[in-house]
Amino acid sequence: MKFADPFKKIDWIAERVKKSQYLVSEHVMRFLTEGKIHITEIEDAILxxxxxxxxxxxxxxxxxxxxxxxxxxxxHVICAETQNSLIVILFAYIPSLPIWKNSYQRSQPGDKSMGDKRQVCFFCNGEIKQITVGNFDYRLEGQLYVIKNVPAGLCMQCGEKYISASSARKINDRIETSRYSGTEKVFVLEYK
Structure with a gap:
């Protein structure tokens, strides 16, 4: 829906949320299941x-x-309108340093030289830091695998993880050749 002042679209978005006319991305679902945020906090933020x-x-x-x-x-909630006038909630997070100075203001970016190798998230433009992921969930042909100690990039704003092509190949190869180091109990929920 078009608005003369796009900042006034908040009322239209809030109305969709009141009527439960919204979708939640898998990214947000990960944050919900990890306990980083609650659906009522997302709804309150929008309303x-x-x-x-x-x-x-x-x-x-x-x-x-x-x-x-x-x-x-x-x-913070990032959302968009779908083609059939629903809202899709793409990201939801608690604003914090280093990306946010406070809830309202982004931190000022430092001086970037031509040789700056800083990576930014494709989805939210947040800064990516190199980390080792304790558990990385990976699915291949419907089967869930948990990979330990994966070198990865982590978006400090939205939590998206990035792994290199060589790491992805190595993981895929180990799964295909059944080189497992053990098994873990996994909890399964059925939605009815």
Whole structure:
């Protein structure tokens, strides 16, 4: 839906959330299942929040960064409108350093030289730091595998993980050749 002032679209977005006319991305589901954020905190942020930024993408259209509060806790939600007038919640997180100076302001980027190798997240433009992931979930042909101690890039803003092509090949090769170091109990939930 088009608005003369796109920052006023928050009322339209909030109305969709009130009516449960929204979808949640897998990325947000990961944060929910890890206990990093709760669905009511996301809803509160949208219902009582305001649009901080509007992002335009040539093929995906516009998305909105909303700041709201659940109690006193600041929550950022990035959402977009689908083709059938639903809202899709793409990301939800608690704003923090180093990306956010405070809930309302991004940290000022440092001086970037031509040789700057800083990586940024494709999805949210947050800074990527190199880490070792304790557990990395990987699916191949419907089977779940847990890979330990994977070198990866972690987006400090939205939590998206990136692994190198060589690491992906190594993981895939070890799974295909059944080189396992052990098994773990996995909890399975059935949604009915």
């Amino acid at each position: 009582f929040g305001k649009i901080l930024e509007i992002h335009k993408h040539p093929s995906r259209g516009g998305s909105y960064l909303i700041l709201g509060f659940s109690g006193k806790k600041p929550v």
